[in-house]
Amino acid sequence: MGSTPVFEAKETVRKSKGAGSLCCYCGGPVMVATCDVELLFCFIPISHKVKTKYYCIICSTRFVPA
Known part of the structure; x- marks a missing residue:
């Protein structure tokens, strides 16, 4: 029997520079x-947030803004 996820987080990229x-x-x-x-x-939909993420293109390291 399959189970359906009750909560799901959907993330889309608006812009990148x-x-x-x-x-x-x-x-x-x-x-x-x-x-x-x-x-x-x-x-x-029960929640909507806009997040800013910093990352390196070569080594894919995620950075935290200061």
Whole structure:
């Protein structure tokens, strides 16, 4: 018997651009991604957040904004 998830988080990227800085681990360029995150309860949206994520293109390291 299959189970259906009750809660689901759906994330979509709105825009992505260069952050103008370098990765401290590999020296690669850092990108900024603005994401929409929706929390769904039985396919009904109950929460909506806009998050900003920083990450390196080469080594995929995630950074926390200061």
